[in-house]
Amino acid sequence: MSQVHVGAHPGRIEVITGPMFSGKSEELIRRLKRAQIAKLRVICFKPDLDARYHRTAIASHSSQTLEAITVANVEALKAELFPVIDQIEVIGVDETQFFDASLLPLSLELVHLGKRVILAGLDTTFAGEPFPPVPDLMAVSDEVTKLSAVCMQCGAPAIHTQRLGSNQSLVLVGAAGLYEARCRRCFRPYVDEQGAKQLELPTGADQVPPSP
């Protein structure tokens, strides 16, 4: 009987996504720790602009930590990973949204090597738009876990990350009080010029049809 058999362990790409405070890092740490308990060899990376808690670990808002290697970009991640790739079964990445699009071909390469790749990151920006490269990674993954947080205004399940105040930089990271989780109803992505007032999302009803 003929068999298509690429390797003993087929690889797997898992994406853990959702807004800030939804428990992505917690879930990534949980999966990686379980893999370690199963005696699988684990390596974890995070981008170096997330210096919130530890430069040598990933951390959740609930203070769970796991050893991680801080890397500047995907090239630096590869430079750390490939020399030890034969000794690694599970590769974790936190704050995936801060890596560039080359994480996608790298993830596919790793999965073809039979690795389990677990990617945690924001699916949307503070403007409520898809946050590359996470949506593309979701598309090629085996499994997507989309978590919600708790809306800090009303307590409903929250899918959005609200930027508080007027700083519109995309990669401003983590400082306490700068972001909160919001549901669709409470989310206010646009801020007026003085940063004084968070404006409503334009709705379809407000839109004037284009003139012919």
Ligand code: ADP
């Ligand atoms: P993420 O990586 O998605 O930002 P973390 O795993 O770091 O999330 O943190 C999740 C933890 O944050 C929760 O278990 C809870 O203790 C705490 N937390 C703080 N604010 C909220 C919120 N608005 N909704 C849910 N959890 C929150």
Ligand code: MG
């Ligand atoms: Mg996190």
Ligand code: ZN
């Ligand atoms: Zn709400």
